[in-house]
Amino acid sequence: MGDILSKYDILGAFGLTVYLAVFSAIGSLVLGTLVAVMRVSPVSVLRLLGTWYVNIFRNTPLTLLMVFSVLGMTYILGLNLDPSDIKGNATRWAIVMLSIYHAAFVCEALRSGVNTVPAGQAEAARAMGLTFGQSMRHVLLPQAFRGAIAPLGSTLIALVKNTTVAAVIGVAEAANLMAVIIENETGALAVFVIFAVGFVILTLPLGLLFTSMSRRLAVKR
Amino acid sequence: MTEPLVVLKDVNKHFGDLHVLRDINLTIGKGEVVVVIGPSGSGKSTLCRTINRLETFESGSITIDGNALPEEGKDLARLRADVGMVFQSFNLFAHKTILDNVTLGPVKVRKASKSAAEKRGMELLERVGVAQQANKFPAQLSGGQQQRVAIARSLAMEPKVMLFDEPTSALDPEMINEVLDVMVGLAREGMTMVVVTHEMGFARKAANRVVFMADGQIVEENEPEGFFTAPRSERAKDFLGKILTH
Ligand SMILES: Nc1ncnc2c1ncn2[C@@H]1O[C@H](COP(=O)(O)OP(=O)(O)O)[C@@H](O)[C@H]1O
Ligand SMILES: [Mg+2]
Numbered sequence: 001m002g003d004i005l006s007k008y009d010i011l012g013a014f015g016l017t018v019y020l021a022v023f024s025a026i027g028s029l030v031l032g033t034l035v036a037v038m039r040v041s042p043v044s045v046l047r048l049l050g051t052w053y054v055n056i057f058r059n060t061p062l063t064l065l066m067v068f069s070v071l072g073m074t075y076i077l078g079l080n081l082d083p084s085d086i087k088g089n090a091t092r093w094a095i096v097m098l099s100i101y102h103a104a105f106v107c108e109a110l111r112s113g114v115n116t117v118p119a120g121q122a123e124a125a126r127a128m129g130l131t132f133g134q135s136m137r138h139v140l141l142p143q144a145f146r147g148a149i150a151p152l153g154s155t156l157i158a159l160v161k162n163t164t165v166a167a168v169i170g171v172a173e174a175a176n177l178m179a180v181i182i183e184n185e186t187g188a189l190a191v192f193v194i195f196a197v198g199f200v201i202l203t204l205p206l207g208l209l210f211t212s213m214s215r216r217l218a219v220k221r
Numbered sequence: 222m223t224e225p226l227v228v229l230k231d232v233n234k235h236f237g238d239l240h241v242l243r244d245i246n247l248t249i250g251k252g253e254v255v256v257v258i259g260p261s262g263s264g265k266s267t268l269c270r271t272i273n274r275l276e277t278f279e280s281g282s283i284t285i286d287g288n289a290l291p292e293e294g295k296d297l298a299r300l301r302a303d304v305g306m307v308f309q310s311f312n313l314f315a316h317k318t319i320l321d322n323v324t325l326g327p328v329k330v331r332k333a334s335k336s337a338a339e340k341r342g343m344e345l346l347e348r349v350g351v352a353q354q355a356n357k358f359p360a361q362l363s364g365g366q367q368q369r370v371a372i373a374r375s376l377a378m379e380p381k382v383m384l385f386d387e388p389t390s391a392l393d394p395e396m397i398n399e400v401l402d403v404m405v406g407l408a409r410e411g412m413t414m415v416v417v418t419h420e421m422g423f424a425r426k427a428a429n430r431v432v433f434m435a436d437g438q439i440v441e442e443n444e445p446e447g448f449f450t451a452p453r454s455e456r457a458k459d460f461l462g463k464i465l466t467h
Binding site for chain 2: 042117120121126127129130131134138139143146219220221
């Protein structure tokens with residue numbers, strides 16, 4: 001076992017997992033917020049686009065999106081995100097696809113958060129002359145985020161685990177390395193446990209953090 | 222009457238099949254206080270909401286200080302800033318402190334500096350008697366205090382006219398007067414006000430005119446004393462009979 005730990009760069013692989021998770025989390029939060037704003041906007045075309053976005057990406061398997069990114073976008077359409085390095089291209093596409101996929105869930109979490117805000121507050125904001133953007137920014141979204149911390153937490157935990165899907169396009173994150181080790185070494189069970197514990201170490205504190213935040217930041221009504 | 226400030230001409234509005242505003246003609250002069258009264262469902266809230274375009278209408282015209290209400294967009298937002306609105310359910314921003322509730326509009330809409338808005342905000346909170354609570358959150362205040370904050374928030378925009386939609390209906394009885402007192406004070410200082418309320422005491426003390434609505438129409442208009450003691454229409458007699466027997 002010590003043998004495995006010294007022979008393979010497990011920490012490095014988890015480092016890449018964290019890297020994927022952090023950038024995809026930022027990407028999906030930004031994109032998901034944008035789509036959520038579209039879904040509650042007064043412009044019907046934007047609402048429709050937002051609805052389509054959620055329905056398409058929430059219902060497409062992430063593995064499909066991953067494979068499509070490299071096979072479809074890079075090989076067929078020639079969209080290479082890092083021409084100097086095949087691995088770099090795959091990593092960047094993985095972040096893009098993870099962001100796009102989880103944005104759909106972020107959007108829905110935020111929309112449930114918007115629904116925790118009494119409609120009267122949006123009316124009061126409009127009545128005092130705030131524009132749609134200003135009411136979103138100063139009245140609705142801050143409360144929506146705070147009302148959606150629990151579902152947002154679940155989404156981000158799922159995201160951390162879903163980074164493993166990037167293994168299918170050869171990104172050398174934790175699951176990818178695990179497959180390599182299991183193939184080359186004996187004692188598959190021990191290897192499996194090491195990696196499982198690794199993920200628990202990443203996600204458990206995240207869960208605790210979000211639970212305590214959802215309690216602390218709840219808007220008193 | 223003084224110079225007209227809010228003018229509604231032949232305003233009609235439907236909710237689907239329901240004809241909720243029927244040929245509404247109403248002119249409110251500068252500094253005038255108009256109380257709107259009428260049975261539940263007669264269209265009083267819709268009238269208020271239509272005046273600042275929280276609801277659209279199909280025909281007729283509404284002007285505020287000579288300006289027609291623009292379509293949705295930035296111009297409308299600007300015009301709305303001139304029309305204050307106080308709701309039955311207060312609608313304070315739950316995640317902001319009392320002071321931040323009062324300064325948000327001036328800073329974001331009127332582009333006032335933060336310090337000027339806070340100074341003015343504290344003056345207004347002082348005036349409605351909740352300055353002590355400036356750093357608390359809405360949920361920590363009583364209903365009467367919240368409604369007074371809502372009035373201060375509205376006043377902070379320096380509106381030309383204020384609309385009140387049943388401002389005391391959601392309050393416990395012992396808190397009604399603290400809100401009405403603030404409103405009477407405003408009326409005395411010359412604020413133009415449209416007030417939907419069944420508080421006859423307020424109407425008698427502060428209103429220049431009572432407008433009685435039923436089924437989406439203005440049925441009768443009169444000065445308060447005349448309206449309450451000698452209503453002319455059957456609908457008004459019937460309505461007053463119902464609310465006066467208690
Ligand atoms: N958004 C809406 N959609 C459909 N009908 C509505 C809506 N708002 C109000 N109404 C109806 O319009 C009528 C007038 O309502 P409202 O203006 O609230 O009356 P009031 O304030 O005098 O009690 C009622 O019959 C009500 O059910
Ligand atoms: Mg009403």
